[in-house]
Amino acid sequence: MSEQTERKDRPPAAASGSWIFAWGSAAFLAALILVSLSIPSGQDGQPLMSAEYEWGRAIYAGEGCGECHSRMVREVDRGLGAPASDRILSGSRIYPGSSRIGPDLQNLDRRYPSSLLLIRLTEPDSLQPGTVMPSYNHLDDLRMNALISFLETSPAETGGWDAVRARNDIESVVPNQILHRLRNFFDFETGIFVPPITDTPEFLITGNGIYNSRCAACHGMEGKGDGPVSWQKWDSGEQSVRGPSPLVPPADLTGREFREYSPVMFYWRIAEGVPGTRMPAWSGTLSEDGIWFLVGYLESLSSYDLSEIDVEPEWIESTGHFDELEFTYFDENTTSEDYGTAPGESREQIEPADSASEEEGMSSGEEHASDDVQNSAEDENAEEDSS
Amino acid sequence: MTQEAAKAYWRFTVLWLIVGVALGILAALALLLPESLSARPVLGYGRLVAAHRAAIIHGAIFAAVLASAYTLLPRLMQSQFNATRSSDILAWTGAAIVLAGVVTILGGHGSGREYADLPLVLGLVFWIWLILVAIDITIILSKARALEPNPASGLLVLAAMLPAIVYPFALPGWWGSGSFDILRTWLSWRTLYITCFTLAAIGTGLWYLNVRNGGFRIHRGVFAIAIVLIAGFGPLMGTVHVLDAPIWVGLKALGAMSGILVAIGLVLMVGMMWRGAGWDPPSFLFIAGITGIGAAALQGAMMVLPPVHTAFHFTSHTAAHAHLALGALMAIFLAGGLIAAPGLSRANLALHDRMFFGAGWFVAGMLIVILSQISSGVLQAMAFSKGLAVPDWLPSFRWLQAGTVAGGVAAFIGVFMIGRAVLCTLGKATPPAEVTESRPVIPENAVEGGEG
Numbered sequence: 037m038s039e040q041t042e043r044k045d046r047p048p049a050a051a052s053g054s055w056i057f058a059w060g061s062a063a064f065l066a067a068l069i070l071v072s073l074s075i076p077s078g079q080d081g082q083p084l085m086s087a088e089y090e091w092g093r094a095i096y097a098g099e100g101c102g103e104c105h106s107r108m109v110r111e112v113d114r115g116l117g118a119p120a121s122d123r124i125l126s127g128s129r130i131y132p133g134s135s136r137i138g139p140d141l142q143n144l145d146r147r148y149p150s151s152l153l154l155i156r157l158t159e160p161d162s163l164q165p166g167t168v169m170p171s172y173n174h175l176d177d178l179r180m181n182a183l184i185s186f187l188e189t190s191p192a193e194t195g196g197w198d199a200v201r202a203r204n205d206i207e208s209v210v211p212n213q214i215l216h217r218l219r220n221f222f223d224f225e226t227g228i229f230v231p232p233i234t235d236t237p238e239f240l241i242t243g244n245g246i247y248n249s250r251c252a253a254c255h256g257m258e259g260k261g262d263g264p265v266s267w268q269k270w271d272s273g274e275q276s277v278r279g280p281s282p283l284v285p286p287a288d289l290t291g292r293e294f295r296e297y298s299p300v301m302f303y304w305r306i307a308e309g310v311p312g313t314r315m316p317a318w319s320g321t322l323s324e325d326g327i328w329f330l331v332g333y334l335e336s337l338s339s340y341d342l343s344e345i346d347v348e349p350e351w352i353e354s355t356g357h358f359d360e361l362e363f364t365y366f367d368e369n370t371t372s373e374d375y376g377t378a379p380g381e382s383r384e385q386i387e388p389a390d391s392a393s394e395e396e397g398m399s400s401g402e403e404h405a406s407d408d409v410q411n412s413a414e415d416e417n418a419e420e421d422s423s
Numbered sequence: 424m425t426q427e428a429a430k431a432y433w434r435f436t437v438l439w440l441i442v443g444v445a446l447g448i449l450a451a452l453a454l455l456l457p458e459s460l461s462a463r464p465v466l467g468y469g470r471l472v473a474a475h476r477a478a479i480i481h482g483a484i485f486a487a488v489l490a491s492a493y494t495l496l497p498r499l500m501q502s503q504f505n506a507t508r509s510s511d512i513l514a515w516t517g518a519a520i521v522l523a524g525v526v527t528i529l530g531g532h533g534s535g536r537e538y539a540d541l542p543l544v545l546g547l548v549f550w551i552w553l554i555l556v557a558i559d560i561t562i563i564l565s566k567a568r569a570l571e572p573n574p575a576s577g578l579l580v581l582a583a584m585l586p587a588i589v590y591p592f593a594l595p596g597w598w599g600s601g602s603f604d605i606l607r608t609w610l611s612w613r614t615l616y617i618t619c620f621t622l623a624a625i626g627t628g629l630w631y632l633n634v635r636n637g638g639f640r641i642h643r644g645v646f647a648i649a650i651v652l653i654a655g656f657g658p659l660m661g662t663v664h665v666l667d668a669p670i671w672v673g674l675k676a677l678g679a680m681s682g683i684l685v686a687i688g689l690v691l692m693v694g695m696m697w698r699g700a701g702w703d704p705p706s707f708l709f710i711a712g713i714t715g716i717g718a719a720a721l722q723g724a725m726m727v728l729p730p731v732h733t734a735f736h737f738t739s740h741t742a743a744h745a746h747l748a749l750g751a752l753m754a755i756f757l758a759g760g761l762i763a764a765p766g767l768s769r770a771n772l773a774l775h776d777r778m779f780f781g782a783g784w785f786v787a788g789m790l791i792v793i794l795s796q797i798s799s800g801v802l803q804a805m806a807f808s809k810g811l812a813v814p815d816w817l818p819s820f821r822w823l824q825a826g827t828v829a830g831g832v833a834a835f836i837g838v839f840m841i842g843r844a845v846l847c848t849l850g851k852a853t854p855p856a857e858v859t860e861s862r863p864v865i866p867e868n869a870v871e872g873g874e875g
Contacts, residue, residue: 097535098528100469104738137738137803137820161458168821170457174464 092186095179099172104138138169141187153184204229206300214304231299233332243333246326250318259289259337286314289337302331428506431514432490433760437842439482439521440753444835446475446525447792451827465529473540474528481541481549482521484749485586487756488623489514489556492583495627495759499576502567510563513556520549553587560584575626582623589619624712624752627759704778704841708758711786715751719744740800743793750789750834757785760845778844785837791830799823 096102155162157180160169175183200206200215200222206229215222222229233239248257256262263286287294306327309317318327450471453460460466497504524541527533533540541549560583564570722744761778802820818825 095531098470098531098533099464099467100471100473100533100535102535103469103472166819166821168454168457168468168824170453170460170467170469171462172464172467173462 086185088182088185089189091179092182092184092189095175095183096186101141104169105141150184150188153187154180157183200229204298204300206298210298210300210304214300214308218300218303229300231303231331232328233299233335235332235336239329239332240336243329243331243336246322246330247333250322251330254286254314255289256286259334261286261288289334294334294337297335299331299335302334303327306330428510428514429490429493431511432486432493433845435514435518436483436486436490436756436760437838437846438518439478439486440838441835441842442525443475443478443483444831444838446471446478448828448831448835450475451824451831454824455821455828464531470529470531470533473533473535474525477521477524477528477540479749481524482518484620484753484756485517485553486514487753487760488582488586488620489517491623491627491756491759492560492579496564496576496579499579499626500567500570500572502570504563504567507559507562509555509559513552513559517549517552517556520545520552524549550587550590553590557584557587578622578626582619582626585619585622620749620752621716624716624755627755704782705758705761707779708754708761708782708786711782712751712754712758715747715754715789719748719751722747738800739796739803743796743800746789746793746796750793754782754786754789757782757841757845761841778841781837781840781844783837784833785841788830788832788834788837791833792827793830795823795826795830798826 152163156169157172157175160167160171172180172183201210206215218229221231247255247259251259252263254261254263305315306322307317307319309315318330322330449460449466450468453466453468453471457468464470493506493510524545527542527545528540532542534542534546560580564580798818799820802823
């Protein structure tokens with residue numbers, strides 16, 4: 037049979053399809069390479085770090101530290117999660133699971149003195165008996181110094197809004213535009229964000245009033261997502277003009293993930309709404325003050341019983357006139373300590389830890405599950421009980 | 424003939440499976456006894472687990488996909504394939520690249536990237552190798568005569584060639600920022616290549632069903648829809664959780680449906696086998712694999728539910744999910760290998776019991792590993808919740824890794840037994856009969872042997 041005849045017998049689709057795939061792939065790859073060469077590389081224009089930092093990053097990646105540790109501001113956004121900004125490993129996505137075996141290593145420079153970090157790396161068992169963390173004694177002095185230099189170089193020092201997020205444990209999903217909008221509340225010398233909220237009774241009462249009038253219909257009087265128009269009531273036949281999304285019910289604002297929301301995250305969600313749900317954007321309805329009153333109230337929702345407050349009559353009169361309340365956000369003499377902390381929550385002070393025991397009592401933004409998880413859970417429960 | 428290339432890929436499948444499982448056992452030991460192993464840097468958990476992934480994914484699974492393709496395509500398309508001079512060389516080249524990658528990672532030079540830990544240079548070389556393999560298969564197909572493509576063969580071709588396109592998404596940011604980063608945000612590398620592997624596994628499975636049951640007919644339209652659901656939505660939507668939009672909840676529900684479809688297929692198959700020839704080692708592996716894929720698809724869809732997601736967002740849980748999915752795929756590949764490589768002829772019935780034990784060890788071992796990792800994840804979730812006191816009777820995280828070690832050892836025994844059976848009989852495989860347009864290539868004794 038001649039070759040020509042043989043070729044006629046071959047189904048044309050199979051042969052031509054293969055060649056189309058081959059040539060198409062080649063063209064696609066060529067285009068990919070050409071386009072990639074035209075795109076400027078680098079990390080959002082961030083300055084190059086020192087050689088020691090880069091070396092430390094390579095050691096961090098090569099030793100597989102990311103298998104047990106993350107180095108990002110962890111957040112869980114209503115259970116859907118999002119990849120945190122991870123400049124540490126260039127071009128990578130976060131590993132599966134946002135909660136690792138070990139603790140998050142963000143802001144180590146604020147939590148550990150270098151000497152303690154060295155002990156952690158060389159004799160982990162001495163600080164935490166029974167830990168699964170291996171010893172890195174095999175690293176020579178140069179490599180160890182490079183690794184410590186990397187670990188202690190917070191993204192805050194590289195600048196940009198990522199730095200601000202890192203310093204303030206602000207979730208990575210919060211857009212830069214929101215941070216820019218709130219720039220007046222940042223001390224750019226220290227990178228510290230000072231939210232205009234307090235835990236004073238009048239502040240919370242005001243926030244409560246706004247919540248009751250705007251939010252309780254969906255989120256319920258106690259914030260458990262069981263308001264009159266929540267989806268749980270939908271099936272009973274009750275209907276509302278602004279019905280809930282059939283897929284995503286109103287959030288339970290007393291849930292664990294909301295306890296760990298930063299004030300900026302709350303602000304963003306309230307001001308801009310939540311896409312794909314019935315949560316509207318309130319920035320056109322509430323004033324900025326009103327949003328912050330609401331933020332302060334929501335932060336107290338899970339841990340502060342407002343019924344315990346002795347309400348003064350004049351406070352009640354002030355609700356509904358919240359725009360008229362004077363409120364000093366920030367001046368040169370104001371520090372975060374003047375504002376105190378939100379009730380029921382202890383904000384991690386940005387101070388180096390004095391001892392390992394302090395490190396064990398981690399902030400709400402951190403979690404760990406080392407092999408002595410039982411002790412950790414008990415310690416943290418004891419802390420909450422005493423707070 | 425493509426037999427030499429197929430043999431080479433089957434050898435490397437077994438080799439990298441053995442190496443990869445061994446590295447996994449060592450990694451679990453590193454968590455169980457860190458003070459004993461960490462004195463040697465090469466035995467550090469971070470290096471071992473990355474090397475384990477490289478050996479299993481880049482080594483064993485890629486080799487299994489190509490082994491299935493080179494072995495089954497001639498039979499499925501009822502044509503005689505003539506391998507190029509490069510086919511055999513490419514098999515060895517791929518193994519060499521993976522070997523370099525594993526050694527580099529153990530030396531502490533891994534890239535630290537998710538599921539693609541090869542250093543950048545080796546990653547680029549691996550990508551080029553995938554392109555060359557795709558070209559090789561294209562050339563083989565173009566030179567073949569009287570091809571009769573069918574859905575199973577199409578899946579295998581797609582599975583063998585698609586990695587050449589999707590692998591760049593695993594490479595680090597040498598692309599720079601810009602649109603490709605957007606793509607890599609939307610599409611997870613691991614979902615893309617799991618899609619490829621799933622396609623190959625389904626193609627293998629369909630061939631096996633055809634062999635086992637004397638023909639398996641399915642309407643092409645139904646088949647296309649099933650493939651989209653099983654191979655498309657399942658893995659692809661599995662990691663679209665990065666998008667903060669509840670619409671993906673609905674799509675993940677569709678992914679869950681794919682698990683249900685697989686489970687339905689499983690029930691049908693079990694029914695056919697009860698009426699038919701009964702069990703044999705490849706059947707056992709194939710059913711275990713199908714069940715595993717269905718369970719992984721359902722588990723992946725469940726992860727989007729907020730309370731479940733909080734628990735599943737721990738590394739141990741997602742590691743269990745990965746072992747379930749990839750272990751199931753490997754079970755299907757091994758099922759195909761047991762039939763395709765040695766030819767389950769009467770002459771090889773002496774291997775029958777040994778292969779059954781091997782299959783049992785492998786499946787049991789994987790189950791123990793998965794249960795151990797799920798338990799570790801539960802422990803982490805309970806500790807993370809703060810409000811939950813971890814019960815005293817629950818072993819610590821560290822000692823739960825003993826389960827992973829035990830399961831890994833069992834899986835290792837199974838892989839060794841199956842691998843030995845495959846490799847010992849590779850050289851004794853009966854070459855396919857002379858091909859004509861109407862005569863199938865599948866050896867008749869492959870069906871008879873399964874009835875033993």
